[in-house]
Amino acid sequence: MRSLILAVACFAIGCLSQSCPNITGRNLTQMPALDPVQFSYHVEITIEGLNKTLNGYEFYDLENETLFFSLDQSNGSLMSQREVKVVYDYKHNQTFYVDDNAFKCNVGDLDSSKPHQFSLFGVGIENGPQNVTHAFYWNGTYNVTYEGLDIVAGITTDHYQTCVEFDDGNLTYLVDVYFSVDTWNMPSGQQSPVLLKLNATDNTGDQMIYTYKFSDYLSSTSFRIWRPKLPHEIVCLGRKDAPPNPFLNDAPSFISQVEVIEHHSNEIFSYEEYFDYAHNIVLFKFNNRPGVAGPLALSWTQDFNLGLAFFTNYTTGQCSISNITTDSIFDSDVAIDTNTSKVRLMKSSEIIKEMDLVYGGVGRFSHQPAHIWIAQQPLVLNNHGNKIYEYQKLYWSVNEVHGYEYPLGMEANIMAEVNGTNMTTTTQTHVYGQMGFVDNLEVFDYSYCFGEDLRKTVVLRFSADYYDQAFQNPKSFTRAFHDTVANKAQIYSLRVSHDHPYTVAMDNSGNKYMYVWATLLGIPDVQGNSVEMKPQINLTTALNNLQQVVANNELEVSFHNTTGDVVQMTAHDDYWMMEADFFNPATSPTPTPSPDPSNPNPGVNPGAVAGIAIGTFVAGMLVVYLFSLWKGRRHRGQFAYTMQE
Numbered sequence: 001m002r003s004l005i006l007a008v009a010c011f012a013i014g015c016l017s018q019s020c021p022n023i024t025g026r027n028l029t030q031m032p033a034l035d036p037v038q039f040s041y042h043v044e045i046t047i048e049g050l051n052k053t054l055n056g057y058e059f060y061d062l063e064n065e066t067l068f069f070s071l072d073q074s075n076g077s078l079m080s081q082r083e084v085k086v087v088y089d090y091k092h093n094q095t096f097y098v099d100d101n102a103f104k105c106n107v108g109d110l111d112s113s114k115p116h117q118f119s120l121f122g123v124g125i126e127n128g129p130q131n132v133t134h135a136f137y138w139n140g141t142y143n144v145t146y147e148g149l150d151i152v153a154g155i156t157t158d159h160y161q162t163c164v165e166f167d168d169g170n171l172t173y174l175v176d177v178y179f180s181v182d183t184w185n186m187p188s189g190q191q192s193p194v195l196l197k198l199n200a201t202d203n204t205g206d207q208m209i210y211t212y213k214f215s216d217y218l219s220s221t222s223f224r225i226w227r228p229k230l231p232h233e234i235v236c237l238g239r240k241d242a243p244p245n246p247f248l249n250d251a252p253s254f255i256s257q258v259e260v261i262e263h264h265s266n267e268i269f270s271y272e273e274y275f276d277y278a279h280n281i282v283l284f285k286f287n288n289r290p291g292v293a294g295p296l297a298l299s300w301t302q303d304f305n306l307g308l309a310f311f312t313n314y315t316t317g318q319c320s321i322s323n324i325t326t327d328s329i330f331d332s333d334v335a336i337d338t339n340t341s342k343v344r345l346m347k348s349s350e351i352i353k354e355m356d357l358v359y360g361g362v363g364r365f366s367h368q369p370a371h372i373w374i375a376q377q378p379l380v381l382n383n384h385g386n387k388i389y390e391y392q393k394l395y396w397s398v399n400e401v402h403g404y405e406y407p408l409g410m411e412a413n414i415m416a417e418v419n420g421t422n423m424t425t426t427t428q429t430h431v432y433g434q435m436g437f438v439d440n441l442e443v444f445d446y447s448y449c450f451g452e453d454l455r456k457t458v459v460l461r462f463s464a465d466y467y468d469q470a471f472q473n474p475k476s477f478t479r480a481f482h483d484t485v486a487n488k489a490q491i492y493s494l495r496v497s498h499d500h501p502y503t504v505a506m507d508n509s510g511n512k513y514m515y516v517w518a519t520l521l522g523i524p525d526v527q528g529n530s531v532e533m534k535p536q537i538n539l540t541t542a543l544n545n546l547q548q549v550v551a552n553n554e555l556e557v558s559f560h561n562t563t564g565d566v567v568q569m570t571a572h573d574d575y576w577m578m579e580a581d582f583f584n585p586a587t588s589p590t591p592t593p594s595p596d597p598s599n600p601n602p603g604v605n606p607g608a609v610a611g612i613a614i615g616t617f618v619a620g621m622l623v624v625y626l627f628s629l630w631k632g633r634r635h636r637g638q639f640a641y642t643m644q645e
Contacts, residue, residue: 020163029146031160032191035219042216048209068228092240105236152195174199192217232361242359247352252278253438264425276438280304280532304345307528310446319449344531365395365408387417447497454522457579462514466569467504469561480559485518489546495521505589
């Protein structure tokens with residue numbers, strides 16, 4: 001048989017020798033060649049005299065330059081079974097020794113000085129990985145004779161014999177190999193190895209007989225073939241097949257949909273995560289049902305520009321504002337700056353570096369091929385004084401989608417200290433949706449967390465001629481209007497609510513205008529404490545700034561209509577009205593009928609002023625649902641507000 005099995009068995013047990021038979025005058029031949037592209041088989045190895053049988057399997061892959069060999073070295077006791085896999089990686093000239101039961105893996109360089117790392121049949125690997133193209137074949141430079149037909153386990157076989165001498169003739173291997181005949185139907189569709197007998201004799205006459213019974217031989221043309229991979233799901237320090245760690249690449253922003261399976265409690269929940277490192281803000285949206293975009297159950301926003309966290313429970317209607325800390329399970333992305341002792345936003349690469357990831361080979365995750373990265377250090381989280389330790393495996397796609405590889409998910413073994421008691425569980429996290437990059441801050445809008453004392457809404461007036469174009473391309477219009485208001489008020493973007501209802505109405509003189517709402521937010525009483533904090537002006541100053549720009553006829557809003565043309569509209573310099581006054585019958589304009597969305601005309605019912613515009617310009621059920629809560633809060637007082645120091 002091929003040298004690898006012979007060599008491993010002899011290395012593990014020890015081989016002896018005899019002199020070769022005289023074949024002078026006999027016709028030499030060649031044994032059938034195994035598939036030069038790919039093959040695999042199972043083998044049972046029996047060693048007479050030692051009363052021992054070993055089971056193994058082997059796989060050869062020319063294209064991937066891989067030779068895989070596994071040998072079960074169990075001694076028969078269930079309590080002490082030991083299976084050791086030996087894997088040869090010809091791409092990187094490495095050998096893996098994997099003990100599955102002990103969950104250990106050692107890696108060494110291919111070394112021809114070690115007797116179990118070179119070929120008996122063919123070329124030794126000491127000449128480099130290119131020899132995988134012809135090493136370990138049946139036909140090397142050895143003399144082979146044909147011994148006729150034999151019946152082996154009921155199979156008619158061709159019997160071949162060869163003999164090899166080593167150590168100046170002091171060690172001899174007499175090898176008899178049996179292949180099924182051409183007319184015998186075998187699964188591989190060609191002549192298959194059936195049996196090999198090795199009689200090893202030394203110059204003293206001592207001998208050992210090894211019998212190799214082959215089964216399930218498959219070639220590259222077989223309907224099925226077992227395709228092993230290099231060791232995976234295990235740490236093999238020193239392996240050279242690792243790709244660059246993709247988790248160390250920091251994107252300026254990203255959005256993901258995630259599903260978590262918690263095995264201890266048999267619970268499944270899903271959430272969306274939004275990271276915008278360019279603007280120093282993070283959002284988590286937790287859903288009631290897995291794999292569904294809504295309804296929302298919880299949201300958690302960390303705005304490092306203000307040093308504040310906004311927590312909303314949509315089930316109870318509670319919304320709280322607190323400073324950002326490192327003492328919450330939501331704060332795994334928060335670090336303490338060593339120079340200032342303030343909190344700061346950690347980039348994903350920083351978190352990954354703390355985990356000390358080691359490449360764990362190619363396996364599968366969620367039915368997809370995946371690169372595996374195993375954390376050698378736990379991710380330590382704080383939950384109000386209780387420590388949580390997560391030992392994680394991260395999975396990254398092998399195959400590309402739209403030219404990119406992407407994260408698939410992770411598995412975590414978790415140990416938690418809960419009131420002095422250790423609890424353990426496992427979770428599986430699936431990234432089932434890559435939603436791209438954050439392209440606008442409106443997804444982070446937390447204006448619903450601000451009570452009436454921390455928000456002021458002003459209504460601005462424009463020519464009614466622009467309403468149709470704004471109505472037909474509401475996303476472009478509302479984003480442009482929002483950014484203009486924030487810029488002119490000289491405040492941070494998220495201190496302007498992204499809810500900008502707009503309508504057309506007639507004033508008391510019968511003139512028709514377009515009215516747009518802008519809500520500016522104040523500064524919460526909670527003191528932020530982040531490195532990224534920016535100075536903030538108060539709400540009164542912001543309103544004065546905006547009012548002055550309007551009075552100077554300088555509030556210009558530029559957006560694109562549905563044909564891509566730029567539309568520029570300017571707020572009327574003689575109009576500035578607070579929302580409460582707008583709805584006052586003495587000062588309110590008279591509304592016109594609501595437009596048909598398919599053929600928009602100016603007008604809207606006054607009771608739907610807040611609702612119609614949001615329904616026309618927001619994208620996605622999450623934001624629509626947020627607006628329904630916002631509308632309910634404004635008119636029914638649904639949300640309660642708390643601030644925590």
